[in-house]
Amino acid sequence: MSDAPEQQPHRERQDNPGWRGPGWAMTTSVFGQGSENDAQRHLGRMAGVIERVRSATFMLDGDGVIREYRLNAEELLGWQRTEMIGKPFHAMFRGEDFAAADRMVQAVQSGDDARGALGAVTPKGASVPVDVHLMGLRDGEGHVVVFGYANSAEDLVRITRDRAVLDSLFEQFPVGIVVYDERGRYVRLNRALERINGLPVSEHIGKRVREVLPGLDPRLEEIPDEVLRTGIPVVDEQYGGFTPASDEERVWSVSYNRLHGPEGEVIGLSGLILDVTDRHRAAAAAAGARRRLALVNKAGSRMGTALDVERTARELADVAVPDFADAIVIEIKEEVFDERIGPVGPVWLAPVRRRRVLVHQGFGAVPDPVRAEGFSAWSTDSDISDRMLDGAAWHSSAGISAVAKEPIRSVDGTLLWQPTGGDSILVPLWAREALLGVVHFHRHPESPPFEPEDIEVAEEITTRAAVSMDNGRLYYRERTTALMLQRALLPQRIPSLPGVQVAYRYLPGSVGAEVGGDWFDVIQLSGARVALVVGDVMGVGVRAAGIMGQFRTAARTLAGLDLSPAQVLHQLDELGASLSENHLATCIYAVYDPATGKLAVSRAGHPPPLLLAPDGTVGGLDVPPSPPLGVGGGAYRSWVFETKEFDIPDRSRLAFYTDGMVEDKGRDIDEGIGVMAALLANCPPDSLEECCDAVTDVLGITGDTSDDATLLLAQVQSIPPDRKAHWQLDAHPSAVSDARRKVRTKLVDWDMSSLSDTAELLVSELVTNAQRYGRSPVSLDMLKTDRLLVEVGDALDVVPQVRRAQETDEGGRGLQLVNQLATRWGTRTTGNGKIVWFELATGEGGLGQREDSRG
Structure with a gap:
């Protein structure tokens, strides 16, 4: 170690708070009372504090001799601890810094702290610039212990620069x-x-x-x-x-x-x-927009699921509460529910008193609208009613209580809504220039108020609800009209018919489906025969009901001509094809003759009838199929409607029906026919009405189906032989008197002598006409039912016509007498000629005793 030139150290006084160089967290003076152990502990702690800078920490005794040399000193300067212990402090530095190092020790001995920039020497002789600090600690006996550290000057420069950068970033x-x-x-x-x-x-x-x-x-x-x-x-x-x-x-x-x-x-x-206020507001706005969009989408998917005003009102309440409002009040004008009036006009007839109110406050199931008592508050306020008439929403941050002072009560006095403060939006229920009512969206004072965008949402979902309500209103009116028309066109009463008892059920589709074109008829024919008709026009609504009326009228007219079932269907087919728009229909036409016990049937695209025999077995009648009515040529021009006859046992039951009875979404038509057959087999034996109820109940035909359903049940009974008479008359003038005698005798046997005079007179005229204008053989038939039926037949198929005889004519008055005296009369052709027939009601034989409904 060489001598160092004299260098004056920087001196820091005891009252100096200490050097606060860059990178320090604690650099205050530690000079004070204590022991060497205290110094050792403090030295170790300081080494940890300054470990971010390469430092050499050490401890000297009062004479400046190194007594402790830490590991970090070995790492910075390269000297081993054993090499430095016991050497003077200045031995750590270059020779030219010896004096400066000694002066620093002297300064500490004098009670000051010392600091200086010196050059430390490594074992290889290299110089390491360091910044040296010495501090003293005096024990109770006055001995001084010096501890110090030497920081790498290069590290201090780096830390000072980094600190400056950090400070700049911190502030900027x-x-x-x-x-x-x-x-x-x-x-x-x-x-x-x-x-x-x-x-x-x-x-x-x-x-x-x-x-x-x-x-x-x-x-x-x-x-x-x-x-x-x-x-x-x-x-x-x-x-x-x-x-x-x-x-x-x-x-x-x-x-x-x-x-x-x-x-x-x-x-x-x-x-x-x-x-992040702006970001938060933007996020809240975006979330609000998404929430409002979701509400509109929800309204689109959940409202208007049925053409029903009240159901749409409940759906609107369910959509709005609680996602959009805390409570909702929906007021609908009573006229919307009144099927007897025309379209609701564009004028809000203030003050509104007759209305139905739905109130939903977010708890429990959504209630049905109920009739409210008293005037609508917003219809009596001119400012609000004007906005409602203009189709604009009304918004009040003071709540509806600012206008509506009185609560809303039902007609029985039940409190429905008590106006309160808060935030309110009123939106008119406008649809197709008709104001149906008003919707009140309400938020309580503790809830966030409505935003401007919420008014647009309220208008949107209310408009959708209004359109759905108006659709339901218009549909309900059209459906009611079609139903009234259809029921008016169906039989109003079924006459008492010989040999046939009937029961029927006609059930229109549910409210969610339009009225269809089902029809049925029971027609009294000549010869005590009965025509049973069931049909179904394809389509729904008033148009289908009107077409059904045309088919039914035509079928009754054709039945009066005594055409065969196949001929009737052929004519109906031509009718369907001739309409302005091609309308298809299915139909089954059957004629039961109680005199013979035979059933003649033809069908056009219709399900076959079912027969319940007296022994309880059920089966379908094998009637040849044909295309529906209205096809009228084309690929089906060569198709011929066929009539098939069946012998029907007495007390059998026949079931005629439309596809609505046996076909549904969850059941195909064959399965439904099988179910109906099983039900018929288990029907009550004594009541056709109970049988109809049993079939419709089990099949689920309760008026809540997607299609009309018609069921016609007929129980048949042939006329016993002792109530029938048949004679072949000779082609001789005496045949007329012979016919009168036979009629008189048979009427006595049947206890119907009161009809004898009229019956003999009319038989004389008809037999005379048959012999004079017809062709042999001539026949005479009599049937006793609830009335007397007489038929005169001959082999000529030319039908006689009633004509007005002149005063000078000797004949031509026979049919006029029949027309005046018979209850009913008519003619029909057969395969062997024609038959002229008349009926006389029991106990009635005089002039003017004819029924109003003649065939």
Whole structure:
């Protein structure tokens, strides 16, 4: 070690707070009372504090001899501890720094701290610039212990530069930066946070958050305390509140991280604070937009699921509460539910008294609208009613109580709605120039008020509801009209018919489906025969009901001509094809003759009838199929409608039906026919009405189906032989008197002598006409039912016509007598000629005793 030139060290007085160089956390003087052990502990702690800088720490005795040489000194200077212990302090440096090193020791012995820039020497002779600090500690006996450290000057320069950069960033960074001590008090904060809080730095230091900013969310103080306690960092935690920097509520994002000392002890907390109010508002606006869009989508998917005004009102209430409003009041004018009036006019007939009100406040199931008592408050307020008439919404932050002073009560006095404060939006229920009512959306005072965008949402979902309600109203009117038309066209009463008992059920589709074109008929024919007709026009609504009426009228007209079932269907087919629009229909036409017990049937695209025999067996009648009515040529021109005859046992039951009875979404037609057959087999034997109920109940035909359903049951009974008479008359003038005698005798046998005079007179005329204008053979038939039926037949198929005889004519008055005296009369052709027939009601035989409905 060489001698060093004299160098004057920098001296620091005892009252100096200490050198606060860059990178230091603690550099105050330690000169004071203590022991060497105290110095050892302090020296070790200082080594930890300054470990970010390459340093050599050591301890000297009062004479400047090295007594302790730490490991970090070996690492910086290269000398082993054993090589340095016992050497003078200046031996660590270049020769030219010996004097300066000795003066530093002397300064400490005098009670001062010493600092100097010296050049340390390594074992290889290299020079290491260091910054040296010496500090003294005096024990109770006055002995001085000196400890010191030598920092790498290169590291200090680097740290000083880094510190300058960090300080610059700390002050210029636009994000608020804060450092708290271990008790959560402000230690340091930057200018950005000063601007955020609206208070100078000096008013923060040494205080906790709530002491500085009492208007903030309490969580802002709880969060850093939790991080200090657990050490778990917090990232992007948001909170809101008020600061002196702004009169409006702001939102901040905070991130905290716990700070630790050299030995792992908690020394504080660092935090980043960013004003995210604009971001929060944008996110809230976006969330609100998404929420409103979801509400509109929900309204589109859940409202208008049925053409029903009340159901749509319930759906609107379910959509709006609680997602959009705390409560909803829907007022619908009573005229909307009145099927007898025309379209609702464009005028809000103020004041509105007759109305139905639905109130839903978010708890329980959505109720049905009920009739309310008293005037509608918003219809009596001119400002609101004017806006309603203009189709515009009305918004009040004071709530509807600002206008509606009286509660809404039902007609029985039940309280439905008590006006309260809060926020309210009134929207008119406008649809197709018709004001149907008004909807009131309400939020309670403790809920967020409606925003301008919410008014648009209220108008949108209300408009959708109004259109759905109006669709339901118009549909209900059209359906009611079609149903009234259809029922008016169906048989109003079924006459008492010989040999046939009937029962029927006609059930229109549900409210969600339009009226279809089902029809049925029971027609009294000549010769005690009965026509049973069931049909179904393809289509729905008033148009289908009208077409059904045309088919039914035509079928009755054709039945009066005594055409065969196949001929009737052929004519109906031509009718369907000739309509302005091609309308298809299915139909089954059957004629039962109680005199023979035979059933003649033809069908056009219709399900076959079912037969329940007296022994309880059920089966379908094998009637040849044909295309539906209205095809009228084309690929089916060569198709011929066929009539098939069946012998029907007495007391059998026949079932005629439309596809609505046996076909449904969950059941195909074959399965439905099988179910119906099983039901018929188990029907009550004594009541056709109970049998109809049993079939419709089990098949689920309750008026809530998607299609009309028609069921016609007929129980048949042939006429016994003792109530029938048949004769072949000779082609001789005496045949007329012979016919009168036979009629008179048979009427006595049947206890119907009161009809004898009229019956003999009419038989004389018909037999005379048959012999004079017809062709042999001539026949005479008599049937006793609830009336007398007489038929005269001959082999000529030319039908006689009633004509007005002149005064000079000797004949031509026979059919006039029949027309005047018979209850009913008519003619029909057969395969072997024609038949002229008449009926006389029991106990009635005089002039003018004819029924109103003649075939």
